[in-house]
């Protein structure tokens with residue numbers, strides 16, 4: 001199984017995609033259609049998020065395992081410390097290894113139900129992602145990634161301290177970082193500079209989500225942790241009643257953002273897909289990132 005850092009080392013800009021584990025047969029069908037549509041485009045990796053409940057967690061293990069065993073794709077399994085003892089975390093990491101997954105995105109997670117609620121550490125668990133990075137690295141030959149926040153983590157009051165925590169995760173053994181969504185490249189580039197000033201030059205992947213519907217636009221601010229910039233609102237809001245025009249403009253906006261990031265030398269673009277492939281395929285095609293045979 002290939003390590004993500006090796007997939008990112010080729011020199012040309014690539015892309016990666018993020019899925020969530022399907023909740024029922026219909027979602028499973030939608031997910032696998034997206035997987036099969038993206039497979040020939042040769043993404044650097046595909047990651048699968050990790051939920052708070054036991055059944056959702058089983059589905060992450062099952063889905064990443066199926067991707068490892070039934071496709072040519074490189075899977076990355078997310079793992080969080082939420083409501084887990086260290087013994088349980090060891091168990092999940094063992095399952096990932098057993099189904100052929102050697103790349104893990106080690107994240108702290110948020111309190112279930114209320115992401116802004118008080119974080120309560122499991123009595124036999126972990127408090128920060130840094131400890132999870134250490135645990136995964138101790139348990140095997142895993143390539144570990146971590147989360148990064150261009151606008152700062154919502155719980156942090158100081159960007160510099162937040163970057164120091166990010167750098168600590170890398171020093172503990174993480175080999176790449178994936179950024180939360182953003183719309184203004186300057187925030188991402190400033191984060192990369194801050195990491196670099198601290199001697200930290202691991203691949204940092206920008207998080208991209210094409211805004212294809214007014215609903216996604218409303219969610220965007222919530223997810224990114226920053227208000228949607230007025231320049232973006234001015235282009236999208238007038239199209240709110242024309243679904244096709246709104247979607248097309250959302251794809252153009254994402255393409256423009258990616259063009260700037262490619263010019264700035266990012267190793268890959270990480271797409272939050274919502275388990276669909278069409279918008280990602282359109283942006284990747286606009287950018288000329290498709291392999292010749294696709």
Ligand SMILES: Cc1cc2nc3c(=O)[nH]c(=O)nc-3n(C[C@H](O)[C@H](O)[C@H](O)COP(=O)(O)OP(=O)(O)OC[C@H]3O[C@@H](n4cnc5c(N)ncnc54)[C@H](O)[C@@H]3O)c2cc1C
Pocket residue numbers: 048049050051052078079080106107108109110127128129130146147148153154155156161162165169178179180181207
């Ligand atoms: C790419 C990406 C993927 C994600 N995938 C998932 C997923 O699959 N499932 C899910 O539930 N959530 C997911 N999340 C959300 C994530 O779990 C939350 O944003 C969470 O609040 C932060 O996780 P973290 O790993 O950055 O935490 P940490 O790195 O532990 O940071 C959490 C907070 O603590 C601070 N901190 C860190 N280390 C220390 C320290 N040593 N001392 C004091 N303060 C410290 C940080 O500055 C930050 O404010 C994802 C986020 C991103 C960006």
